[in-house]
Amino acid sequence: MPIAPGCVRLSMGPHPLRRAAQAVAAAMMAGEPLMAFVWKRLLGTIPSLVGVVVLTFFISRALPGDPAAFFAGPAANAASIASIRATLGLDRPLPAQFVSYIADLAHGNLGRSLTTGQPVLTDLLERLPASLELSSFALLFAIGIAIPMGVWAATRINGGVDHACRALVTVSAAFPTFFVGLLFVYIFYFLLGWAPQPLGRLDEIAFSPPPRVTGAYTIDAVIAGDWPVLRAALAQLVLPAISLGLFALAPIARITRAAMLEALSSDFIRTARASGLPVRKILMAYAFRNVLLPVSSVLGMVFSFLIGSNVLIEQVFGWQGVGAYAVAAVIASDYAAVQGFVLMMAVLYVLLNLAVDVFATLVDPRVRFEG
């Protein structure tokens, strides 16, 4: 049976997460609301995906700028441009072009990169794990620091942590990610010598990459049991992950603090306090549970930011991920590669938002009953 909205029982029950899991299990057995919600949300991503595909198509085909003239190169004459236009199918009417674009997408054909000569999809899939590795570590770092920080700040308003929290929010809104990345390189590599040279994912002279399983060096090193490589890969990862994570940290900390403050001032907390429950229990079991929903709602914004800034950070640290690939493609005006990158990131973002929404319904049954 789903828990009634806004009601938190006062009994000394099991751990909140376990209780949440039980609630989910109960809801699933009761059948309808959760699965119905997930299905509805899945269907809801279809318009977004269609929108993404249509917009990407228009960006690539229907805007000024002539790809045919570009592919033909500076020495081309009108005839060769026309023939290239015909081979690319650019002389056909837009709807026909759209149909063949969809057909290509359905076959996973994103075109061929001019710079690497490989299919764009192959290129992207090869580099995606590196970017995901970087972004995941950044996100873990951000969540790991931001949530305790926000909780602490809310329990001691105007205390040290609260001020630090506020300063961090102000600073992270004013600093460009790439500038912070470079500052870190200067401080931790050049001045202090703590970090390895910021050139890529592994010091390739001293180490060879672990055999590829997932494509993420840290995970692959663990799988291969190659501890020195794991250490080296982590050493390369620390600075970029922290400089990226710092910016994801601020919004999460701010929302945690706000949600925690609100929860702490509500009636059920007052009652819990009056009943003499230990502070730890009040904070963790009662108040904290109410923070998870706002945090998951801010995650969508955080993901948008992470995917975008990943590009800049990869550029700073010579990280061979999809972002660096896209930048190289941008500089070489490699249209297919850039469009493929934009499309892949958009799809990834839509899916991440879906995952966040499903997570939100798992933490808070109330979500399921709203529209």
Next chain:
Amino acid sequence: MSLVTLARNTGYAFGENRLTLVAAIILALLTLCAIFGPSIAPYDPLLTSATTKLARPSLLHPFGTDALGRDILSRVIVATRLDLGMAVSAVALSFVVGLALGALAGYFGGWTDRIIGRAMDTIMAFPLFVLAMGIVVALGNSVANIIIATMIINLPFYCRFARAEVNVRRELGYVEAARMGGNGPLRVLINHIVPNILPPMMVQASLNMGWAILNAAGLSFIGLGVRPPTPEWGIMVSEGASYIISGEWWAFMFPGAALVLAVFSFNMLGDGLRDLLDPRKRV
């Protein structure tokens, strides 16, 4: 709001928060640099010199020189106009277009609302910086297209804000009265509703300005839009980045600091403006 109250409120906003005053002063200085940049700059920002490559900051070159011997202080000053110009025009464009679309959607509802809403949802379905990259690459690599891309990714925020604000006012008494007086829908919208939603929209715009600067600088950092040797903060940071591992910090530090200063002061001023226009949030 009479002039006296405006003055009093301005005094209040500045007096209450010294940071807002500091931000306003920094912003005034930046504006001066943007207007008179080329005539204030001690050197020609494009003048290269083989003898003073990567010179440390000194009395002669307070911010040092870059890899081609150009004076960084002059380049940072002259770049102000381009950086602020890109951000201001992008924000102004998304303000106007977003206001128009949002007002139509909020006032007429129905299909207008659905189509505009769906278009905005589609923009929001992309990670915004990535969409901006795609737009600039597709439209062509130029400063104008950086402005257009920044405008497009900001559009949904203004549009949704305007839509919500118009929507709550649509059925209010004074709007009803204006309609009864025989005004057509567009006239009601433009003369009676829009003037009332301008102040909160302005606050949005000033809060948004810092983000627009960061976005434009990020695009030029990865090599979009601005071409060397044009002085621009993002591209200067990117040019200076190559010399960090050999310890020449000034080439990336000063343009980066200029960026931070500009964004920081816009953010602070936006907060101050919000306090000024929305007294409820002062507490």
